[in-house]
Amino acid sequence: MFRITMEEKPFPAWSWSVEQCLKEYNVKLEKGQSSYEVEKRREQYGWNELVKEKGKPLWRLVLEQFDDTLVKILLVAAFISFVLAYVHGNESGETGLEAYVEPLVIVLILVLNAIVGVWQETNAEKALEALKEMQSESAKVLRDGYSVPDLPARELIPGDIVELRVGDKVPADMRIATLKTSTLRVEQSSLTGEAMPVIKSTTPVFIEDCELQAKECMVFAGTTVVNGSCICIVISTGMSTEIGKIQTQIHEASLEESDTPLKKKLDEFGGRLTTAIGIICLAVWVINYKNFLTWDVVNGWPTNFRFSFEKCTYYFKIAVALAVAAIPEGLPAVITTCLALGTKKMARKNAIVRKLPSVETLGCTTVICSDKTGTLTTNQMSVTEFFTLGGKTTGSRVFQVDGTTYNPKDGGIVDWTCYNMDANLQTLAEICAVCNDAGIFCKGRLFRATGLPTEAALKVLVEKMGVPDTKARNRIRDAQIAADYSIDRSTIKLGCCDWWSKKSKRVATLEFDRVRKSMSVIARESTGHNRLLVKGAVESILERSSHVQLADGSLVPLDEHCRQLLLLRHSEMTSKGLRCLGLAYKENLGEFSDYYAESHPAHKKLLDPANYSDIESDLVFVGVVGLRDPPREEVHRAIEDCREAGIKVFVITGDNKSTAEAICREIKLFSENEDLKVRSFTGKEFMAHSPTQQREILSKPGGMVFSRAEPKHKQDIVRMLKEMGEVVAMTGDGVNDAPALKLADIGIAMGITGTEVAKEASDMVLADDNFSTIVSAIGEGRSIYNNMKAFIRYMISSNVGEVISIFLTAALGIPECLIPVQLLWVNLVTDGPPATALGFNPADVDIMRKPPRKSNDALINSWVFFRYMVIGSYVGIATVGVFIVWYTQASFMGIDLAADGHTLVTFSQLRTWGECPTWSNFSVTPFSVGGDRMITFSNPCDYFSTGKVKAMTLSLSVLVAIEMFNSLNALSEDNSLIRMPPWRNPFLLLAMSVSFGLHFLILYVPFLADVFGIVPLSSNEWVLVILVSAPVILIDEVLKFIGRNRRRKTKKDKTA
Secondary structure, X not given: OHHHHHXXXXXXXXXXXXXXXXXXXXXXXXXXXXXXXXXXXXXXXXXXXXXXXXXXXXXXXHHHHOOOHHHHHHHHHHHHXXXXXXXXXXXXXXXXXXXXXXXXXXXXXXXXXXXXXHHHHHHHOOHHHHHHHOOOOEEEEEEOOEEEEEEEHHHOOOOXXXXXXXXXXXXXXXXXXXXXXXXXXXXXXXXXXXXXXXXXXXXXXXXXXXXXHHOOOEEOOOOEEEEOOEEXXXXXXXXXXXXXXXXXXXXXXXXXXXXXXXXHHHHHXXXXXXXXXXXXXXXXXXXXXXXXXXXXXXXXXXXXXXXXXXXXXXXXHHHHHHHHHHOOOOHHHHHHHHHHHHHHHHHHOOEEEOOOHHXXXXXXXXXXXXXXHHHHEOOOOEEXXXXXXXXXXXXXXXXXXXXXXXXXXXXXXXXXXXXXXXXXXXXXXXXXXXXXXXXXXXXXXXXXXXXXXXXXXXXXHHHHHOOOXXXXXXHHHHHHHHHHOOOOOOEOOOXXXXXXXXXXXXXXXXXXXXOOOEEEEEEEOOOOOEEEEEEEOHHHHHXXXXXXXXXXXXXXXXXXXXXXXXXXXXXXXXXXXXXEEEEEEEOOOHHHOOOOOOOOOOHHHHHOHHHHHHHOOOEEEEEEEEEEOOEOOOHHHHHHHHHHOOOEEEEEOOOOHHHHHHHHHHOOOOOOOOOOOOOEEXXXXXXXXXXXXXXXXXXXXXXXXXXXXXXXXXXXXXXXXXXXXXXXXXXXXXXXXXXXXXXXXXXXXXXXXXXXXXXXXXXXXEOOOOHHHHHHHHHHHHHHHHHHHHHHHHHHHHHHHHHHHHHHHHHHOOOOOOOHHHHHHHXXXXXXXXXXXXXXXXXXXXXXXXXXXXXXXXOOOHHHHHHHHHHHHHHHHHHHHHHHHHHHXXXXXXXXXXXXXXXXXXXXXXXXXXXXXXXXXXXXXXXXXXXXXXXXXXXXXXXXXXHHXXXXXXXXXXXXXXXXXXXXXXXXXXXXXXXXXXXXXXXXXXXHHHHHHHHXXXXXXXXXXXXXXOOOOOHHHHHHHHHHHOHHHHHHHHHHHHHHHHHHHHHHHHHO
């Protein structure tokens, strides 16, 4: 029990002193833990690794694929069909494969469906594997007083003393005990979402319940040390670390995954279908019970019951045929095809869909929860303006800088005329280039920074400024042109920065620390003198400056008036969300004026950071540079599109409040003077509200921003929005985003900056990390949903027709005009191509000007249902009608049907065909099919079973032809074929040709004709098929016209 308690309630190490933490584990900093203590604690805490949750066994995954209403109906139909085929085979002596075609086809569909389902599920949980890759492999640990340089990270336990150096991946959650360098910076953006590496210290944070970003004396597993080294005490390992908690949250979120809106609707439809099938099957049996159950009535009471098993199984087969007719077996395949085509379209727009159903869910997105860094912004720091004093201390000059990336050629300085830079601008460029450890490289088409992003941005500014030497400037330009044509494009040559670095050779570095908030370098000028170049927080630099440099290079004392002017200009820049750096230098370095190397007598002073403030005093202030992670150019337009489409945008970021608000104003999520009291919250502020207040805040129209948000906050916001009925798309790139990505209806990961964990937890990956790509993907999703609705309605209306035809057959008591294997063929093969082609219907022009559809909107409303009942009734009547016409009429609509020599019977004979053996003098003549083949009968009554092949072929052909014409009706839900002609979707015309081609194939290939129980048709018979089928277009045109008038009337009533 102790182990569980420890894992549930670790002590707040960030608010304890180092001594308290060491005492808690009874360990000394210089000795580490003893081997005995290690073993004892291992039993208590286990290994330092992420535990893999037990996945579902394969057999369970397979079984789950059959836990679906439509699938269950099909399973029952397949089983009954198999039993009937077996019984029929035993009775007739047929044991060939033909008898089992129908159950085999159904089973094959179900097996394929299960394989696809299992494959998708096994791919879904790779996010947890990606998390494991983030863990460190080894660590430098102190045990028994000895240093173990490469101890496997999984062997770490709480209380271990670990040394971290630059480039190390942190192996566990640890409390910093001592710093070995003046500064320690850790890159933890993947965990907290902070854009910049964070400076760490040993000072405790006296808040027990503080956010991750505030725990400055802690380092977390999976983050990376970018600068400095330190000694730490391991506090949490394995699943108790922050990354372990994220794994637990990912697992919990995956358990909460809900069905997509379409899946819910189809399941609902499946439930209704089951009820409908049950009622219709029962009705068929009730109508026909006299055919298999007879009795005599003696003295008013029924006696001598006679039961015909053969007739009973016959009507049972009709019930099975009904089930097959009612289920759109081809629907899953068509939906998958349409979604797959949608994913291809989206991939062309840089949205890579990982899970097919997400395409449809995107269409009803109502809220986008977006990360700020890298999605709304470029995730590349850039200088947007800088200022220096002009000719006097009373005025300053401001320079605006274009460009949002690390590409030196992206933009430039606005109205830059300072090619022959004045002394002040030269000093500014020199400080930016020399007091700098960053570099830039090119990966693919993307420019990336090595070192600190702010320093990389300063180097890009220097390249945009150029150099004062004309010859050098021309040489640099020529070198850049040559570099554009070089094979190695990954190394970026920063010619201007190199020129300054050669001119001022760096000899020593005074590292950044939190007290003085600055860093500096001692540089040897070409004159042989040393100069101190300083950059840091503006207030801190101003405090230590005694003079200010003017444009011509002259120095004037920094008086109070000038100081206030500089601070005012600085506050203007920070109010725009800019991160400001002050630049200064110092000429008179005293004992450091001739410093050259570590052997210099004054070097001892540089070893103690406490001396740095004295060295960096009496400075000459040069200017201020304003940097930021700028918003992407396209985002403003995308936000506008969201507004028009009725989609709310919430920005959820780990960054600080003022920066987040400034960016949101800039992208026009908020207007310039909008009061953000009810629109902007930190994660902690929002969570402090009661659940009712939280819901009120979230339900307000318009955008919102949540800053300093932790992973838990993101999940809670997403969960709450989902409970409110919103369909949530969530973007993210870090490990911290993975649980929320998994929980959202649509998890969207960044393709360029995103971690593997985020990508694996997502439903969609943005190849260009661009917010506007999400908006275009939503438009595509809406279009796909409309098209899916069109083909679902088409397939369902076709199935209604099939059900009515079978019901009519049973109700009238005539021989069955369609057998189950034919219905399967129509549902799977003939209907498939047109239904798929409807997925290519062009999108509505105003698709992104309509509000998002509600996820509970009916797939088929009452009017559409009535329409398809009318169409279905016609399909049923036409299919059964042509069957009756062939048996009872010599000619129909002027078409001669008796040319093949078949025997005509009366309608009442056809209805009572079961009594044929009792008819006296009933005989039939052989008739021809397919030109030279004759159908003969040893028993005249076989005319209603084996002799119905021609009538059955006519029924099947009418069904196929009507469904082809009906697909034209589905081009538009309301618009007439005159307004939306068939050639608007050429794929549909091609699909109709393919379906007719497949129908001809089974008619005219003898082997296939035998399997499906049909025969070839003559040209006269084909004319009859077309004449009977074509009116379906006219009927739907009339219904569409009535529908348009109804909607116009409703609109008028509303406006009146």
